[in-house]
Structure formats: C-alpha cells, structure tokens
Amino acid sequence: MMAKISTLRATTLTHKVLLKQLISKGRLIGISILGLLPILLGWIIGRQSEDPLEAGVGFVSYMGLSILIPVIALIFASASLGDTREDGTLMYLWLRPISRWSVTGGAWTASVTITLPLTVIPMVIAAILLDAGNALISATILTSILAVCAYCGIFLLLGLMVKNPVLWGLAYIFVWEATIASFAKPAASLAVSGYSRAIITGRTGVEFDYLFSPSQGTSIFMLVIIVVAAIGLSTVRLNRVEVP
Amino acid sequence: MIEVSNASKTFGNVVAVSDVTFQLNAGVTALLGPNGAGKSTLFRMLCGLTTPTTGTVKVLGRDARNDTPVRGEIGLSPQQDALFDRLTAYEFVEIAAKTHGVDNPKEATNHALELVDLDTVTEKSVGAFSKGMRQRVKLAAALVNDPLILILDEPLSGLDPVQRNRMIELFHNLGGQGKCVLISSHILDEVARIGSHVLVIAQGRLAASGDYRDLRTLMEDQPHVIQVNTNGPRELGAALLKEEIIDGVTIEDGKLTMTTSKVEAFGRSIAPIAKELDVSLTEVIPMDDDLESVFRYLIEGS
Numbered sequence: 001m002m003a004k005i006s007t008l009r010a011t012t013l014t015h016k017v018l019l020k021q022l023i024s025k026g027r028l029i030g031i032s033i034l035g036l037l038p039i040l041l042g043w044i045i046g047r048q049s050e051d052p053l054e055a056g057v058g059f060v061s062y063m064g065l066s067i068l069i070p071v072i073a074l075i076f077a078s079a080s081l082g083d084t085r086e087d088g089t090l091m092y093l094w095l096r097p098i099s100r101w102s103v104t105g106g107a108w109t110a111s112v113t114i115t116l117p118l119t120v121i122p123m124v125i126a127a128i129l130l131d132a133g134n135a136l137i138s139a140t141i142l143t144s145i146l147a148v149c150a151y152c153g154i155f156l157l158l159g160l161m162v163k164n165p166v167l168w169g170l171a172y173i174f175v176w177e178a179t180i181a182s183f184a185k186p187a188a189s190l191a192v193s194g195y196s197r198a199i200i201t202g203r204t205g206v207e208f209d210y211l212f213s214p215s216q217g218t219s220i221f222m223l224v225i226i227v228v229a230a231i232g233l234s235t236v237r238l239n240r241v242e243v244p
Numbered sequence: 245m246i247e248v249s250n251a252s253k254t255f256g257n258v259v260a261v262s263d264v265t266f267q268l269n270a271g272v273t274a275l276l277g278p279n280g281a282g283k284s285t286l287f288r289m290l291c292g293l294t295t296p297t298t299g300t301v302k303v304l305g306r307d308a309r310n311d312t313p314v315r316g317e318i319g320l321s322p323q324q325d326a327l328f329d330r331l332t333a334y335e336f337v338e339i340a341a342k343t344h345g346v347d348n349p350k351e352a353t354n355h356a357l358e359l360v361d362l363d364t365v366t367e368k369s370v371g372a373f374s375k376g377m378r379q380r381v382k383l384a385a386a387l388v389n390d391p392l393i394l395i396l397d398e399p400l401s402g403l404d405p406v407q408r409n410r411m412i413e414l415f416h417n418l419g420g421q422g423k424c425v426l427i428s429s430h431i432l433d434e435v436a437r438i439g440s441h442v443l444v445i446a447q448g449r450l451a452a453s454g455d456y457r458d459l460r461t462l463m464e465d466q467p468h469v470i471q472v473n474t475n476g477p478r479e480l481g482a483a484l485l486k487e488e489i490i491d492g493v494t495i496e497d498g499k500l501t502m503t504t505s506k507v508e509a510f511g512r513s514i515a516p517i518a519k520e521l522d523v524s525l526t527e528v529i530p531m532d533d534d535l536e537s538v539f540r541y542l543i544e545g546s
Contacts, residue, residue, distance in 0.1 A: 004345060005342075005343065005344075005345040009342075010343060013339060013342050013343055014343075016339075017328055017331065017339055020328070020330045020331060021328055021329075021330055023330075024330075087326040088322070088324040088326035089326045089327065089328055091293060091320070091322060092327075092328065092339075092340070092385070093343070094293065095291055095292075095293065095308075095315055095318065095320055096315060096316075096340075096343035096344060097312050097313055097314075097315045097316035097343075097344060097345065098312070098343055099312065242293070242294045242295075243288070243293035243294065244293075244324070
C-alpha cells in the first residue's frame with residue numbers, strides 16, 4: 001500500500017539525502033580553513049582601527065557579505081542539485097511521486113543547513129574580535145543569515161541552469177556582486193550584496209557613501225523575494241530539465 | 245500497460261530513437277540492442293526523464309513526465325552506475341520506499357534487500373560496493389514500492405552467474421505476478437533466458453519484435469559465414485562444395501572461409517570429411533553469429 005507523500009515530508013527526505021551527499025571531509029576542511037581568514041582579519045582590523053564600528057561594518061560588508069558567504073554558498077548550493085544532474089543521481093529523486101517543489105526545497109534547505117554554520121560562525125567571531133559592540137554582532141548574524149538564504153537560492157538555480165556552475169558563480173560574485181554592484185545603483189538593486197549591506201549599515205547606524213540605500217524593511221523583503229523566486233524558478237527548471 | 249506510438253528522439257543532428265511503435269502488457273520482455281542502439285533513451289522516455297521529440301509514450305495510459313502518481317507505479321534500475329554513495333544500502337533503498345509513500349518502509353526495505361541478496365550488508369556504504377552489488381542495490385530500490393511497471397536497463401551486467409540466475413528467476417516471478425517487466429540487454433544468450441518476447445532495437449529503430457524463437461528462425465534464414473583453419477584448405481573446400489554442404493568458399497592467406505545455409509549439416513560433416521581427406525582442422529570460427537551480425541540481418545531482412 002502506498003500513501004500520498006506531503007510536500008513537507010518529501011522535502012525532509014530530499015534534504016536528508018542531499019545533505020549527506022554534500023558533506024565531504026575535503027570540502028569541510030577546505031572551507032573551515034577559509035573561514036579562519038575573516039577571523040584573522042577581524043582580529044587585525046580590530047586592533048588597528050580607530051573607529052572599529054565603521055571598520056567592522058566595512059569588513060563584514062565586503063569580506064563577509066560579498067565574498068565569503070557567496071563563495072561558500074556557491075560551492076554547496078550549486079552542487080546540491082547540479083552535481084546530481086551531472087552524475088545521474090538526480091533521477092532517483094526526479095522519478096519519485098513527489099512534487100518538484102519538495103526536491104528544490106530539500107536541496108535549498110540542505111545547502112543552507114551546511115552553509116550557515118560555515119559562514120555565520122566565522123563572521124560572528126570576526127565581529128566579536130573587531131570589538132565594535134553588540135550592534136555589529138547582531139547585525140552580522142542577521143545579515144549573514146539572510147545573505148546565505150538568498151545566495152543559496154540563486155546558486156541552486158545556477159546549478160540547474162549551466163554546466164560548470166562554480167566558474168559562472170565566481171564570475172557573478174566577483175564581477176557583479178563585489179564590483180559592479182558596489183558602484184552602480186541600478187546594479188546594486190539587482191544584487192544580494194546591495195540589500196544585505198543596506199541592512200547592516202541600517203542596523204549599526206554607520207553611514208557609508210553607498211549609492212544604493214533602501215530601508216531595512218525593503219531590503220529584508222527583497223532578500224525573501226529573491227529566495228522565493230530562485231526556488232520557484234529552480235522548480236520550473238527542474239520540471240523541464242532532461243534528466244540524464 | 246506500456247504504449248509507445250511513433251516515438252522519436254533526436255539530440256541535435258543525432259537520432260537516438262526513430263519512429264518506434266510497440267505495446268507491452270504483463271510479462272517479461274527483453275529489449276535487445278547493441279550499445280548505442282537507443283535502449284537507454286527509450287527507457288528514459290518511458291519513465292518521463294526525457295520527452296520524445298515526436299510521437300507519444302504512455303505508461304498505464306499516462307505520461308510519466310507530467311503525471312506524478314503514475315511515477316509511483318514505475319520502478320527503474322538505470323544503466324548508469326551513479327548512486328548516492330554516502331548512503332548505506334539500507335538508507336538508499338529506504339529513501340526510495342519513503343519517497344514512494346510505501347506504508348511500511350522498514351519492512352519493504354528489508355524485503356527488497358533480501359530479494360537481491362544484500363540483506364547481510366545493509367549497513368555498508370553503497371560507495372564501497374562492487375559493481376555487482378551496486379547493480380543489485382539499484383534493483384532493490386526499483387522493487388521496493390512493488391511497482392506495476394519495472395524498467396531494468398542492463399540489470400545483469402556485473403553480476404556473477406549465480407546472481408544472474410537468481411535475478412532472471414526473480415524477473416520471471418514478477419512477470420508471472422502480472423507486472424510488466426522490460427529488461428534491456430546487448431547479450432543474445434542472456435536475452436534468450438530472460439524471456440521469449442523480445443524487442444530488437446538497432447540504430448534507434450525497432451528492427452524486430454515478437455517471440456524469440458521467431459527471431460532465431462529469422463537468423464537461420466541467413467547464410468552463416470564460417471572460417472576454418474586447416475592444412476588442406478583446397479581439398480576440404482572442394483569436398484564440402486561437392487557434398488553441397490556449403491554454398492561458397494574463398495581461400496585467403498591459407499584460411500578457408502565458407503558460407504553455408506546448412507549449418508547443422510556442416511557441423512556434423514566437417515570432421516568426418518577432414519578425416520577422410522587426411523587433413524587436420526586447427527580452428528573452426530563462426531564469423532557472423534555475434535549480435536551485430538544478427539542486427540544487420542534483421543535490418544536488411546525487414
């Protein structure tokens with residue numbers, strides 16, 4: 001006898017399988033070492049800066065939100081379904097009588113589950129070492145979580161769209177998010193970093209000469225929209241993909 | 245249970261499956277074809293993993309690509325070796341049971357692993373499995389939901405002879421239970437044991453379908469090409485021609501190559517004739533009983 005599987009149940013099952021597939025010793029060691037870099041830089045900047053809050057917000061914005069978080073999210077989120085598509089194991093999820101939403105939802109939650117501790121913990125330690133007060137620490141936690149969610153959504157989609165998603169993703173991170181979006185207002189309004197920077201500056205009260213400065217509420221709303229849109233588009237893509 | 249109607253699949257300029265039509269009901273059917281013939285593409289279309297470029301493919305009257313419930317009635321064991329390597333055998337099959345909504349996934353998982361003789365290695369990671377064990381864990385995952393339609397792509401490759409016999413027996417049992425079991429293979433002898441009903445696919449086209457014995461008859465209509473290595477090729481060739489056992493003969497580099505429509509008479513006569521002529525036979529090699537030759541005959545004959 002077979003029962004209809006709820007989307008939540010199917011999402012949980014997909015999450016479990018993909019999380020196990022994503023966690024490898026090599027990946028974890030490499031990324032943990034990468035996570036030491038912001039901690040070290042945070043400690044150095046905290047000791048040398050005259051205005052640790054302003055330096056800290058700048059550091060978290062550029063090092064954390066524009067580089068560390070997107071790069072680590074790229075590695076896991078693009079692999080969550082992208083790798084299964086490449087190696088042929090996607091078939092084992094695709095052919096089940098479960099909704100496509102549950103597959104993309106499970107992949108997204110799996111990549112968020114692993115990316116969050118690997119990014120938020122080093123960024124929070126860096127924020128503590130910057131010695132700029134609780135405002136920076138709480139703002140770092142909030143913006144890091146939101147940025148992880150948004151980037152995981154975008155790179156989940158990328159993994160289903162292109163071959164070599166890591167190369168495409170790195171180009172997106174360093175060209176679009178870290179460079180163009182830092183200088184051009186229209187580009188920043190189409191970048192995760194534009195909204196996440198707006199949240200951290202808003203919460204800490206630090207004013208940068210940013211070209212793009214939406215309110216915190218708008219920024220949080222937009223990041224949520226990015227997550228929903230990315231998972232939605234991934235679901236549409238999954239429905240149309242030719243499964244190897 | 246399976247209905248394929250004028251189905252074709254192209255990838256750019258490459259035609260993988262061309263205008264294939266057939267219907268299958270309960271029982272075991274073997275899909276025979278050489279590597280690259282289009283078997284796996286046809287299977288992928290049946291499961292909805294890829295869409296036909298033209299034509300229709302229905303499983304239980306529905307399109308598996310767009311119909312979620314019908315996917316619960318399909319068990320697929322794919323040809324590709326990829327598995328979720330970090331899961332144990334038990335976890336791999338249990339996930340299949342749970343995502344199929346099987347009522348008692350633990351019991352179903354244990355039963356499926358038992359059917360394929362993997363019940364002693366359930367806690368071993370599938371990444372550490374041998375090819376034969378990987379093949380069997382794929383089978384267990386395909387069987388765990390007790391599907392009406394079983395699509396098994398080269399399920400016997402990598403299995404040892406004992407396991408092959410066990411699996412072939414299992415397939416027959418499943419066919420006898422009213423399930424539609426479609427099994428692909430490129431090994432002729434294997435196909436003969438899998439089932440009498442065969443579909444032959446070559447170069448993307450359905451070259452023949454029907455009872456296996458009819459296929460053998462069709463093969464026997466074709467003259468056989470046999471090479472004989474002997475120290476008296478001229479005498480032996482002339483004697484066999486005189487007895488009208490062979491239809492034609494060529495001698496090249498001392499090797500005697502003959503065509504015959506009377507392969508059984510040839511087999512009975514060659515040794516006595518050689519003895520009578522006092523020539524020795526060092527080797528008798530059938531030149532065209534490989535699968536490729538069979539397909540060539542079938543295509544040219546159809």
